[in-house]
Amino acid sequence: MEMAKTLMVNANCRNHLSFSAILNSPKNTKFSFSKTMSMCSSFCPRASSSTPKDELPARIGFLGLGIMGSPMAQNLIKAGCDVTVWNRTKSKCDPLISLGAKYKSSPEEVAASCDVTFSMLADPESAVEVACGNHGAAGGMSPGKGYVDVSTVDGATSTSISSRIKSTGALYLEAPVSGSKKPAEDGQLIFLTAGDKSLYETAAPLLDIMGKSRFYLGDVGNGAAMKLVVNMIMGSMMASFSEGLLLSEKVGLDPSTLVEVISQGAISSPMYSTKGPSMVQSLYPTAFPLKHQQKDLRLALGLAESVSQPTPIAAAANELYKVAKSRGLSNQDFSAVIEALKVARFGGQTSSFSSETRVSRRRSVRRGACASA
Ligand SMILES: NC(=O)C1=CN([C@@H]2O[C@H](COP(=O)(O)OP(=O)(O)OC[C@H]3O[C@@H](n4cnc5c(N)ncnc54)[C@H](OP(=O)(O)O)[C@@H]3O)[C@@H](O)[C@H]2O)C=CC1
Ligand SMILES: O=CCCC(=O)O
Missing domain, CATH: 3.40.50.720 (NAD(P)-binding Rossmann-like Domain)
Structure with missing residues (x-):
């Protein structure tokens, strides 16, 4: 009072x-x-x-x-x-x-x-x-x-x-x-x-x-728990989105088209529509630092552990953010977690959704499809 x-x-x-x-x-x-x-x-x-x-x-x-x-x-x-x-x-x-x-x-x-x-x-x-x-x-x-x-x-x-x-x-x-x-x-x-x-x-x-x-x-504790659950889901969603973008590219699709397709369907999310276009360009302007997303996943996993709740998806996502941190991406936006999934190729260069690699990969995927038909 x-x-x-x-x-x-x-x-x-x-x-x-x-x-x-x-x-x-x-x-x-x-x-x-x-x-x-x-x-x-x-x-x-x-x-x-x-x-x-x-x-x-x-x-x-x-x-x-x-x-x-x-x-x-x-x-x-x-x-x-x-x-x-x-x-x-x-x-x-x-x-x-x-x-x-x-x-x-x-x-x-x-x-x-x-x-x-x-x-x-x-x-x-x-x-x-x-x-x-x-x-x-x-x-x-x-x-x-x-x-x-x-x-x-x-x-x-x-x-x-x-x-x-x-x-x-x-x-x-x-x-x-x-x-x-x-x-x-x-x-x-x-x-x-x-x-x-x-x-x-x-x-x-x-x-x-x-x-x-x-x-x-x-x-006290309920606000913190609610926030950690929300961010646990968000961290897993971003990791899954990253996998999808890279898979789409690898099979010869245009990841930008994937972003557009997602935006019109049941899994549309402002997060995908906002972050997707820059992720396709390998750009991660910081809004939510990746180190904070990994901290939230770590804390959410601790919360889950405290009540013996299995959270295997979040645990896997957390590992990915840890890899991203170890690659020096802590202060980039958390969407930079996609970098942790890019495998070294072409003399150590990682994929960057370049139009050149997309087109050549699309051609080779099509050739493969014809060969096996
Ligand atoms: N960015 C986002 O989208 C969101 C972030 N959050 C949460 O909000 C909080 C802040 O996030 P955000 O503003 O992005 O983070 P920043 O990293 O931009 O800012 C962190 C702040 O904490 C201060 N700080 C860090 N360590 C110390 C210390 N040892 N002693 C005193 N001050 C310290 C920093 O001071 P200094 O300037 O000196 O480094 C700075 O003021 C985090 O808990 C984050 O998880 C929640 C929702 C969204
Ligand atoms: O803690 C960060 C949350 C970011 C968001 O809600 O978009």
């Missing part, structure tokens, strides 16, 4: 439900936010209004300004929020500072000066370091504040960060996101949240600035 009061002063959100309205409405006429929340306790799409410029939200911290964190923080700033940023590599703060963000030199100082602090870190190790390490965010937490970790980590990591944050009297929400660089830029992320419900409700207008929908999934 203390947290809600702090934020209720000025905050509003795209769904027209101001914090002050919630605070001031008598309990028996709770029509607005709380009622909306109870009506859609697991899933809430964002409503379609925008934040009035004259109603400034409370002080928001943002830790971790990589591919995802930077556009997310930028959207908060553009919506008129008072945002304070920190990033290990300070230069990544500069574009946000020029947009109006404040800067503090440690996660602890950010948390101490903000009401709600978001973190978007690479992996479990960095999420723990930034939350609980020396001059970590926990050092600046106290009752009335909230910590929202939007990184993709496993449930055990999230639980341990939650314990440390809550030991200060502050509230904790895990809120990993589905959606990549472009949805982050467009404010179209999907939040998979779990933890303190009151922090979820308080943070909802901020989530609605950065995303198109949010799920509240209950206890």
